[in-house]
Amino acid sequence: MPPTPDTSERLWRGLPVSSGVAEAVVHVLKDDFDEPAERPIGQDKVDAELARLDHAIAATKKEILALQTSIEERGEGSEGDIFETHLMLLEDISVLDHVRKTVRNKGLNVDFVYYKLMRRHMEALRGVNDPYLRERFIDIKDITQRVMRHLRGEQRAELSFDQPVIIVAHDLTPSDTVQLDRSKVMGFAIETGSMNSHAAIIARSLGMPAVLRMHGLCDEVHTGEHVLLDGSEGLLIQRPSAETLARYRQIEAQTEAQEDLLQALASQPAITIDGREICVGANGEFVDELDSIVDSGAEEVGLFRTEFVYLEDPDASEDALSALYIEVVQRLVPRLVVFRTLDLGGDKLDPRLAEEPEPNPFLGWRGIRVSLGRKDFFKRQLRALLRASCHGPVGIMFPMVSGVEEVRAAKAVLQECRVELEGEGFAIPEKIEVGAMIEIPSAAVTADLIAPEVDFFSLGTNDLIQYSIAVDRLNERVADLYQATHPGVLRMIRMVVDAGQRFNVRTCMCGEMAGDVELVPLLVGLGLDELSIACGQVPRVKQAIRKLNQFDCVTLAIEALKLSDAAEIRALSRVLAMEAYPELLA
Ligand code: PEP
Ligand code: MG
Numbered sequence: 001m002p003p004t005p006d007t008s009e010r011l012w013r014g015l016p017v018s019s020g021v022a023e024a025v026v027h028v029l030k031d032d033f034d035e036p037a038e039r040p041i042g043q044d045k046v047d048a049e050l051a052r053l054d055h056a057i058a059a060t061k062k063e064i065l066a067l068q069t070s071i072e073e074r075g076e077g078s079e080g081d082i083f084e085t086h087l088m089l090l091e092d093i094s095v096l097d098h099v100r101k102t103v104r105n106k107g108l109n110v111d112f113v114y115y116k117l118m119r120r121h122m123e124a125l126r127g128v129n130d131p132y133l134r135e136r137f138i139d140i141k142d143i144t145q146r147v148m149r150h151l152r153g154e155q156r157a158e159l160s161f162d163q164p165v166i167i168v169a170h171d172l173t174p175s176d177t178v179q180l181d182r183s184k185v186m187g188f189a190i191e192t193g194s195m196n197s198h199a200a201i202i203a204r205s206l207g208m209p210a211v212l213r214m215h216g217l218c219d220e221v222h223t224g225e226h227v228l229l230d231g232s233e234g235l236l237i238q239r240p241s242a243e244t245l246a247r248y249r250q251i252e253a254q255t256e257a258q259e260d261l262l263q264a265l266a267s268q269p270a271i272t273i274d275g276r277e278i279c280v281g282a283n284g285e286f287v288d289e290l291d292s293i294v295d296s297g298a299e300e301v302g303l304f305r306t307e308f309v310y311l312e313d314p315d316a317s318e319d320a321l322s323a324l325y326i327e328v329v330q331r332l333v334p335r336l337v338v339f340r341t342l343d344l345g346g347d348k349l350d351p352r353l354a355e356e357p358e359p360n361p362f363l364g365w366r367g368i369r370v371s372l373g374r375k376d377f378f379k380r381q382l383r384a385l386l387r388a389s390c391h392g393p394v395g396i397m398f399p400m401v402s403g404v405e406e407v408r409a410a411k412a413v414l415q416e417c418r419v420e421l422e423g424e425g426f427a428i429p430e431k432i433e434v435g436a437m438i439e440i441p442s443a444a445v446t447a448d449l450i451a452p453e454v455d456f457f458s459l460g461t462n463d464l465i466q467y468s469i470a471v472d473r474l475n476e477r478v479a480d481l482y483q484a485t486h487p488g489v490l491r492m493i494r495m496v497v498d499a500g501q502r503f504n505v506r507t508c509m510c511g512e513m514a515g516d517v518e519l520v521p522l523l524v525g526l527g528l529d530e531l532s533i534a535c536g537q538v539p540r541v542k543q544a545i546r547k548l549n550q551f552d553c554v555t556l557a558i559e560a561l562k563l564s565d566a567a568e569i570r571a572l573s574r575v576l577a578m579e580a581y582p583e584l585l586a
Contacts, residue, residue, distance in 0.1 A: 007239060008239065009237060009238065009239050009240055009241045009244060010220075010237070010238040010239060011235060011236075011237055011238075012189075012211075012214050012217060012235065012236040012237075012238070013214070013234055013235060014189070014190075014211040014212055014213045014214035014234050014235075014236070015193075015194070015195070015211065015212045015213040015234055016210075016211055016230075016231055016232055016233060016234030017193075017195050017199075017200035017203065017204070017210050017211065017212050017231070018188075018200060018203035018204040018207075018208060018209055018210035018231045018534075019209060019231045019232040019586075020187070020207065020208060020209035020231045020232065020255075020536075021209060021228065021229065021230050021231065021232070021248055021251065021252055021255075022164075022166055022186035022187040022208065022209050022228070022229045022231075023186075023226075023227075023228045023229075023240075023245075023248070024163075024164040024165055024166045024186045024187070024226070024227070024229075025163060025164075025165055025166070025223075025224055025225060025226050025227075026165065026166050026168050026189075026221050026222065026223055026224065026225045026226075026227055027161060027165040027166070027167055027168065027223050028168045028169070028218055028221065028222065028223045029159075029167060029168070029169035029170075029172070029176065035115065036109070036111040036112045036115050036148070036151075036152075037112065038108060038109070038112045039108065039109040039112065040107055040108060040109075041103075041107055041108065041109055042107070043107060046103060046104055046107065048315070049103055049109065049110045050100055050103060050104075050110065052110055052111075052151060053096075053099060053100070053103075053110045053114065053151070055150070056147050056150035056151045057090060057091065057096070057147065059150045060090055060143070060146045060147050060150055061087065061090060061091070063146060064083050064086050064087055064090065064146075065083075065087075085136075085139055086139060086142065086143055089139055089140060089143050090143050090147070095117060095118075098117055099113050099114050099117060102117075110151065111148065111151040111152065114144075114147060114148070114151065115144065115148060118140060118143075118144040118147075119144075121140050122137055122140050122141055122144070125137035125140070159179045159180050159181060160181040160184070161181055161184040161185075162184075163184065164184050164185075164186045165184055165185060165186065166185075166186055166187045166188070166189060166227060166229050166236075167180065167185055167187070167188050167189070167190075168189045168190075168217055168218060168221055169188075169190055169191070169218065170190070170191045170192060170218055171190060171191065171192045171193060171199070172188060172190050172193070172198075172199040173198070173347060177198070177199065177202050177308070178308055178311045178312050182206060182286065182288060183288065185206075185208065186208060186209075186229075187203070187208045187209040187210060187211075187229040187231060188203050188208070188209075188210040188211070188212075189210075189211050189214055189217060189221075189227075189229055189236045190210070190211070190212045190213075190214065191212075191213070191214055191215055191216070191217055191218060192212065192213065192476065193212035193213065193474070193476070194212065194213075194473060194474055194475070194476055194479045194482065195479070195482070195512070196462045196465075196466075196473040196474075196482070196512055197212070197347075197473065197474045198347060198348070199212065200212060200512075201283075201462070201512060201534075202285065203231070204512070204515070204534035204536065204537070205283055205284070205285055205289065205534045205535065205536075206286075206289065206292075207292060207534070207535065207536035208231070209229050209230065209231025209232070210231050211229060211230075211231055211234045211235065211236060213476060214236060217236070220238075221236075221238060225238065226239075226240075227239075227240070228240045228244065228245070228248060230248070232586065258583075259539075262539035262540055262543055263295075263297075263539055265297075265539065265542070265543060265546075266295070266296060266297030266538065266539040266542065267297045268297075268542070268546075269299075269542075270541070270542040270543075270545035270546060271545070271546065272524065272545055272546070272548045272549055272550045272553070273546075273547070273548065273549045274549050274550050274551055275550070276524070276550040278524060278528070278529065278530065278531060278545050279299050279300060279302075279508075279529065279530040279531075280297075280298065280299055280530070280531050280532075280533070280538055280541055280542050280545070281298050281299055281300035281301055281302035281303075281335075281336075281338075281508070281510075281530060281531070281532040281533075281538075282296055282298035282300075282301055282302070282532065282533065282534070282535035282538055283301070283302065283303040283304075283305070283510055283532050283533060283534060283535075284301050284303070284304045284305070284328075284535070285304070285305045285308040285309075286308055286309070287309070287324065287327060287328060289535065290328065290331045290332060291331075292535050292536075293332065293535045294331070294332065296535040296536070296538040296539060297538055297539055297542060298335070298535055298538045299335060300335045300336040300337070300338070300530075300532070301328075301332060301335065301336070301337040301338060301532070302338050302458065302508050302510050302530055302531075302532020303338060303340055303397075303458065303510035303532050304328065304337055304338065304339045304340060305340055305343065306339055306340060306341065306342055306343075306381070307342050307343055307344055307348045309324060310342055310344070311348070317380075318380045318383050318384050318387075321380065321381065321384035322383070322384035322385075322387040322388055324384075325339065325384055325385055325387070325388035325394075326387070326388045326391045328388070329388045329389075329391045329392040329393075329394060330391050330392060332392070333391070333392040333393075334392065334393065335393070336393040336394070336395055336433070337392070337393065337394055337395070338394075338395035338396070338397055338433075338435065338456075338458070338508075338532075339385050339388075339394060339395070339396055339397070340397050340398075340399050340437065340458075341368070341371055341378070341381055341382070341385075341396065341397070341398055341399065341410070342367075342370065342371060342378075342381060342399075343366065343367045343399035343400060344366065344367070344370050345361055345362075345364060345365050345366025345367060345369070345370055345400075346361055346362045346366050346367075347361070347362075347474060362466070362472065366400050367398075367399035367400025367401075367437075368398045368399055368400050368401055368406050368410055369400065369406075371398075371410065371413075372406065372409055372410065372413075375413060378410075378413055379413060379416070379417055382396070382413060382414050382417040383417045383420070383421060386414075386417055386418055386421055386426070386428050386432070387421065387426060389428060389429055389432050390426060390427060390428060390429070394432060394433075395432070395433040395434070395435060395455075395456070396414065396432060396433070396434055396435070397434070397435035397436060397437055397456070397458055398410045398435075398436055398437065399437045399439070399460070400437065400439065400440060400463070401436045401437060401438070401439075401440065401443050401450070402440045402442045402443055403442055403443060403446055403449070403450070404446065404449045404450045404453060407436050407450055407453045407454060408453060411434060411453065414434070433455040433456060434453075434454055434455055435454050435455060435456040435457060435458050435508075436450050436453075436454050436457060436458070437457075437458045437459075437460045437510075438450075438457050438458065438459050438460065438464065438496050439459070439460030439461070439462070439463035439464045439467070439511070440463070440464070440467055441464070441467055441468045441492060444464065444468075444492040444493075444495055444496050445492065445495060447495060447496040447498075447499035447500070448499040448502065448503070450499075451499050451500060451502070451503035451505045452503060454505055455505065455506075456500075456505060456506045456507070456508060456530075457496055457499075457500050457505060457506075457507045457508065458507075458508045458509070458510045458532070459493060459496060459507065459508065459509040459510065459511060459514075459528075460510060460511050461484060461489070461493075461509060461511025461512065461513040461514070462511040462512055462513075463511070464489060464492065464493075464511065465482055465483070465484055465486070465489055465511075465513070466482065468486070468488050468489055468492060469481060469482065469483065469486055469488065469489070483566035483567075484513040484516065484519065484566075484570075485519070485522070485560075485566045485567075485569040485570045485573075486566045487561075487563065487564055487565075487566070487569070490522075490526070490560060490561060490569065491561065493509075493526055493528075494526055494527075494557075494561060497526055497527040497528060498527075500529075501527065506529040506530060507527070507528055507529055507530070508528070508529065508530035508531070508532055509523060509528050509530070509531055509532070510532040510533075512533075512534075514528075514531040514532060514533050514541075515531070515533030515534050515537040515541060517537070517540055517541060517544055517577065517581075517584055517585060518570065518573055518574045518577050518585065519570070519573050519577075520541060520544045520545060520548070520573075520577065521548055521552070521553045521556055521573050521576040521577055521580070522553070522556060522557060522560055522569070522572075522573040524545065524548055524550060524553040525550075525552075525553030525554045525555070525556045525557030525558075525560070526557045527554075527557075540584055543581065543584060544577070544580070544581050544584050547580040547581040547584075548576070548580050548581075552576060553576070556572060556573065556576050559572060560572055560573065
């Protein structure tokens with residue numbers, strides 16, 4: 001008799017990173033590959049397609065060699081021998097020649113051709129009894145999975161759904177996110193990650209619930225299963241009972257009523273009781289978020305992360321890019337849109353730019369370093385941005401700046417693009433605001449040197465925290481050390497604001513810290529001029545500011561700067577927040 005299916009409710013707990021509740025079916029994103037679809041490619045794309053193969057083979061080889069070394073170091077030499085076989089299979093010239101010829105002659109996508117050939121080899125071995133040949137089947141499968149994973153990282157086929165889904169995955173990279181049909185995604189439940197991993201940031205930006213660190217979830221829930229995801233409490237409920245569903249419907253009604261109240265005030269400015277106005281903007285990544293940004297009452301887009309649009313189509317021409325940026329600008333006019341130039345590297349990799357995987361990508365070729373190292377590529381983006389600036393207010397800022405030299409170098413390229421475009425007849429506005437992201441400690445402590453070169457600073461606290469405390473923002477193991485209110489971080493923020501005030505340069509904060517409602521009193525007190533946050537948080541943060549006295553906030557910040565303990569500093573800010581707006585705190 002088949003076992004009786006379990007019908008009782010099952011509760012999973014994880015780290016709540018983006019609030020809200022969603023009820024939908026699950027879609028499990030498998031770690032291994034889905035069978036790739038056949039896709040014709042134009043002859044002009046063949047070389048790029050073959051370069052993808054070369055990169056995937058090189059990256060896989062590196063991965064296998066690293067594994068082999070670590071196994072040998074542990075003294076497990078005989079296991080290390082498996083990798084010799086893997087390397088031979090990986091670089092088998094007959095396989096690679098066949099794939100290259102088929103891609104070239106038939107004009108097909110490389111992942112499909114590679115997968116099809118390897119599957120043929122696997123199928124030939126699958127049914128055999130000979131133990132040696134069965135081992136070869138496993139070896140080929142392993143190699144194929146590795147190569148496909150590297151190829152998949154580079155392909156951009158959209159993962160579409162025919163109904164709303166909650167994505168369940170082991171991890172979710174920015175490249176995974178851009179492949180999802182986001183109009184159908186209602187939430188994320190992920191096995192790994194931290195408050196500031198991009199899956200969390202994107203979920204907050206798209207205003208959908210997300211819960212991370214649900215270990216073991218992928219093996220226990222199945223695609224098509226109906227679940228409830230509670231991003232505020234950090235819960236996923238399998239087989240929710242009628243009672244649970246009723247309870248959640250009630251919570252939903254209450255939340256909606258509160259959101260409606262906040263929404264009614266959303267377009268009002270954020271001015272403290274004693275008259276200090278703070279500009280509250282939204283962060284954006286995708287064109288499909290623009291309507292929500294407008295509805296949120298955001299006064300500007302303080303950070304448009306251009307790398308997500310880039311990852312959707314890395315080959316986009318200058319014309320295509322500028323059309324896209326123009327769409328963003330026109331849909332947000334008259335608001336200022338601050339485009340951040342590409343911040344590739346770190347966890348947002350474009351494998352075609354990185355010739356070799358890096359041992360420490362967050363300390364490697366990232367952000368402005370990539371742009372300055374690849375001037376052709378940088379100019380394509382800057383020219384597209386300047387062309388967009390003819391259609392509405394545009395600001396341009398540079399990511400991962402470590403000192404003033406990089407700002408000067410980037411501005412020189414910007415100027416070169418301006419001169420070229422003006423020569424081509426474009427009427428570029430005389431004044432385009434230029435800013436530097438302050439997210440590396442060396443930039444924070446030399447903000448006074450950078451200030452004369454820029455119109456604004458934008459504090460990228462997600463990185464500033466990770467680099468100043470030396471704590472990887474994605475590493476769960478050290479997540480407790482990742483503290484926004486660490487005294488070292490606070491002093492740097494104050495240093496930057498201070499330099500800004502001296503040089504008449506406004507200071508914005510666009511990291512996730514800016515959307516933390518408990519910390520709004522502290523941030524106002526530290527003297528920030530602007531906060532740019534996930535658009536779902538905009539009405540709440542604006543309302544919080546309206547309930548505060550600037551004077552009390554400054555007094556609080558003076559006290560906070562004297563404290564030595566991150567938790568105490570947070571608690572101090574929370575006390576003022578509780579007094580001023582208890583209804584806005586969870
Ligand atoms: C930051 O570092 O705070 C930031 C806004 O940039 P990102 O999260 O994209 O690195
Ligand atoms: Mg950053």
